[in-house]
Amino acid sequence: MQDRGGSSFNYGSFTAISLDADTSRTGAVARNAATDKTKWTWGPNGEGAILLVNCDRDGPSSGNMDNAYPYVRSYADLQDLSLVVLHTHGPAGIHDSHTLLLHISMFDADKVRVFHAAGDSSLSNYECVLGSEKLSYTLGQTEGEKEHAFYVEGLAFPDANFNGLISLHATLLERSDQNLPATPVFTDTVVFRVAPWLMTSNTRKPIEVFVCSIKKGDFPNEKFLEALKVLAKKADCKLTICPEIENRGDRWIQDEMEFGYVEAPHKSFPVVFDSPRNRGLQHFPFKRILGPDFGYVTREPKNSRVSSLDSFGNLDISPPVKVRGKEYPLGRILIGSSFPGTDNRKMAKIVRDFLYAQKVQSPVELYSDWLTVGHVDEFLSFVPAPDRKGFRLLLASPLACLNLFKEQEKDGYGDAALFQGLGRRGTITLHELLADTVLGHDSKYVQELDLSEQDIIDIPQLFTLKDSRATALFPNMVNMIVLGKHLGIPKPFGPIVHGRCCLEAEVCSLLEPLGLSCHFIDNFFSYHVLMGDIHCGTNVRREPFPFRWWNIIP
Numbered sequence: 001m002q003d004r005g006g007s008s009f010n011y012g013s014f015t016a017i018s019l020d021a022d023t024s025r026t027g028a029v030a031r032n033a034a035t036d037k038t039k040w041t042w043g044p045n046g047e048g049a050i051l052l053v054n055c056d057r058d059g060p061s062s063g064n065m066d067n068a069y070p071y072v073r074s075y076a077d078l079q080d081l082s083l084v085v086l087h088t089h090g091p092a093g094i095h096d097s098h099t100l101l102l103h104i105s106m107f108d109a110d111k112v113r114v115f116h117a118a119g120d121s122s123l124s125n126y127e128c129v130l131g132s133e134k135l136s137y138t139l140g141q142t143e144g145e146k147e148h149a150f151y152v153e154g155l156a157f158p159d160a161n162f163n164g165l166i167s168l169h170a171t172l173l174e175r176s177d178q179n180l181p182a183t184p185v186f187t188d189t190v191v192f193r194v195a196p197w198l199m200t201s202n203t204r205k206p207i208e209v210f211v212c213s214i215k216k217g218d219f220p221n222e223k224f225l226e227a228l229k230v231l232a233k234k235a236d237c238k239l240t241i242c243p244e245i246e247n248r249g250d251r252w253i254q255d256e257m258e259f260g261y262v263e264a265p266h267k268s269f270p271v272v273f274d275s276p277r278n279r280g281l282q283h284f285p286f287k288r289i290l291g292p293d294f295g296y297v298t299r300e301p302k303n304s305r306v307s308s309l310d311s312f313g314n315l316d317i318s319p320p321v322k323v324r325g326k327e328y329p330l331g332r333i334l335i336g337s338s339f340p341g342t343d344n345r346k347m348a349k350i351v352r353d354f355l356y357a358q359k360v361q362s363p364v365e366l367y368s369d370w371l372t373v374g375h376v377d378e379f380l381s382f383v384p385a386p387d388r389k390g391f392r393l394l395l396a397s398p399l400a401c402l403n404l405f406k407e408q409e410k411d412g413y414g415d416a417a418l419f420q421g422l423g424r425r426g427t428i429t430l431h432e433l434l435a436d437t438v439l440g441h442d443s444k445y446v447q448e449l450d451l452s453e454q455d456i457i458d459i460p461q462l463f464t465l466k467d468s469r470a471t472a473l474f475p476n477m478v479n480m481i482v483l484g485k486h487l488g489i490p491k492p493f494g495p496i497v498h499g500r501c502c503l504e505a506e507v508c509s510l511l512e513p514l515g516l517s518c519h520f521i522d523n524f525f526s527y528h529v530l531m532g533d534i535h536c537g538t539n540v541r542r543e544p545f546p547f548r549w550w551n552i553i554p
Contacts, residue, residue, distance in 0.1 A: 016089035016145075017100070019170040019188040021049035021082060021152075025550060027265040029085050040165060040191045044551045050264040051112070051166060051192040053154040054080045055271060055295035065296060067155050070133075072115060072126040076292060079267055081115070081151035084190060086170055089145045099173040099182060102129065102150070103136035108166045111156040111194070117149040126151065130168075154194050157297060160353035164194045195262045196358035197271055197297060198549060199317040201331050202382045202482040203391050204542035208238040209483070211538050212247040212281070214526070221251065221526035221537070228481075228488065228538070231519050235483035237540075242284060250280025251527070251537050254377070255311035257285045259541040262295065263549060270541060271295035275312045276348060301348040309336055309345045313375035313536050314368065317361060319382055319391040320547070329547040333361045336368030336376040345369050360549045372469040377535045381478050383487065385514045392514065393456045396478040401460030402440065404506055405430050408497055416495030416502070418474055422524060430495055439464060439473075457510050460503055471531060475524055477507055479533035481540065487511065490533040491520040 020031050024047065040048030054066045058080070059073030066077045088100065104112060114130035116137070129137035129150075139148060158164035169189045173182035209232050214221045225241065232239040242253065250256070258273045274285040274296065290296040301310075308314070314336040320329045333355055338344035346369075355363050368374050379396040408416065409430045417427035433439065439462070459478050463470035472479075475490030482488075494503030501520075508518050527537045 016087060017170060017172060017186060017188060018087040019084065019168070019190050020087065021084045021168075021190045021192070022265055023047050023049050023190065025050065025265045025548075029083050031085070031087060037188070037190045038167075040193045042550065043553045046550060048550075049082060049084075049190055049192045050550060051082050051152055051154040051194050052080050052262050052264050052267060053157050053194060053295070053297075055262075055297055056080065056269055056293055057290050057296075058292050061291065065290065067113070067153055070113065070128045070131060072123050072151070075123070078123075078126070078151060080269075081153045082192065082264065082266070084114075084150040084152055084168060086139070086148040086150065087146070088139075088148070097175055099175065100139045101136050101169075101171045101173060102139065103169050103171060104130050105167060106135055109135060111154070111162060112166045112168075112192075113153040113155060114168065115151045115153070117151065152192065154192075156194065157197055157354070158194055158357040158359065160350075160357060162357070164196070164357070164359075166192045166194065168192070193550075195264050196360055196549060197260050197262060197273060197354075198330060198358070198544070199258060199260045199315075199333060199361060200542040200544060201317045201319045201391075202542075203319040203384045204545065206235060206237045206483045206540050206542050208240055208541045209481070209538060210240050210242065210253050210540070212242045212251045212253050213244055214247070214249065214251050215244055217249065219526055219530060221523075224521065224523050224526045224537075227519075227521045231481075231483065231486060231488045231521070234517075234519075235486040237483050242281070242288070246281075246284055246288065248280035251530075252279075252311070252313070252532060253281060253284075253539045254536050255279075255313045255375075256281040257289070257539060258312040258315050259539065261544045263544065265548075268544060269293040269295060271297055273312070274298035275310060275315075276300045276306050276351065277311045278306070299348070299350045299354045301350050304348055306348065307345040308374050309338075309347045309368070310351060311375065313373070313377045313532075314347060315355075316376050316380070316382075318393075319389070320545070321389065327552075328362060329552060330361050330545050330549060333363040334376050334380075335363055335365045336374055337365035338369030338374075339367065345374055359554045360552050362554070370468075370470055371463075372466070372471045373531055374469075375536075377479055378472065378476060379478060381480055381482065381535070383482055383511065383514070383516060384485065389455055391455070394459050394478050394480075395456055396461035396463075396472075396476060397458035398462055400458040401462050401503075402434075404460050404502065405434060405495070408495060408502055409434055411497075413495060413497050413502075416497055418495060419493050420496060422493060424525070425529075433462075459510070460506055472528070472533070474503075475528045476533045477503070479535040481534050481538045483540070485515055486517050486519060488534050488538075489518055489520050490528065491522045491524070493524065 058076040115126045119125035171187040272289045316334040318331040414431040417429045462473040480489045492503040494501045
């Protein structure tokens, strides 16, 4: 007799066996809560338990992530695991004829670890009973009515070769003859899904801003840091400055990492995704971000060369959207990519595979290889809005910029110049700029996205071409930092018209009606001349989405 997936079991003198987890997703284990624990279903009416990858560091600060160790490191560490309770009720002497096993598949062994809470509550009594070294565990003392508490630890995120599902089994074996193998008479199974790594969009509330301090060399950023401090204070946001001894002269903190989070009904914590670019900031995410209730994940290509498109300025996410009738309540991941071709740059397959495997933020690949650096944050950004979909997409628009400059020239301001007051940078008047047919041609060439919906705002921007790739002519205003209603925008040093930069005036007229406050920050010599702007040089940790990922129907 064998019964798989039932919520409880009665067999001869054994009156009950039930393996229970939080299959109802309430944050607590309820006995026999699900009708079929062998299936994991999506949606608000779905069922199935959830497992976190225990990738934070609640143990000693000098150590690795908690799941690198086959033991419970602290009571805080225990909170990251998922509770499973095995209920049994058997008569005296049941061990003479039966054995009860807890077991996992060999295919799941490197993705999960199970601890048995035996004895008192001291950490030493949490014994690792299942994992890569052991696929089965024999339970003792099942006489009478017992509750056996187990804690399940996730070791791996969903990925190209792992769909995120893990099964834990409890099997009753009957021994009819000592010379014959035991026969399984009942198996109860609980299926877990490992929680995905989730990104957060610009429209989520900012919690903490990260930036690097650069004092040495020809392009220090002290003045930029002072302006950013003022902006962070206005936005009521914590500012963390990475000192030069830690960043080793690498100011591009957006390129090094992306902040996200993991979530289960019983626990949630932020997780930093470390990019494979591995420059001066290479060790910062692991050494300084990983910690108590702050996880870490990375993906490193083994046999392929890392390109600029592997930096995480080339990784963004939309706010929640609806596309052709399908809801994406956690937004959609945006990856800068290229047209097919052997010589074209592309984000490493191992990173893209990881992002696609998370399922719930359905990535979209956009053509960004036309840019010299090649990052999506060079031509788009999202800002919150009080109406319509709750946001606007800002798109860097050469056409909008050329039209604006032509209007100013027509109104008699042809002698107004870009880059006035910069000293080390020569100026260029509107007359000269608009007469430069090569520049005009270059700018129209990169007008790639023909979007006209009311949810999109064209931000004036010009690019120049060199070797068929484009670079921003003046500080790229789309490459901004969004802190709630406060926007830190690269100061463009545009032509002065009526005593004011006409580019700043235009952007304010487009964004201030949305209730947004525009703060123009000089990053010309500290970032722009080095081929990046404010978004490239900052990073923001934000509040998670309120929507629970398991309520999605992918």
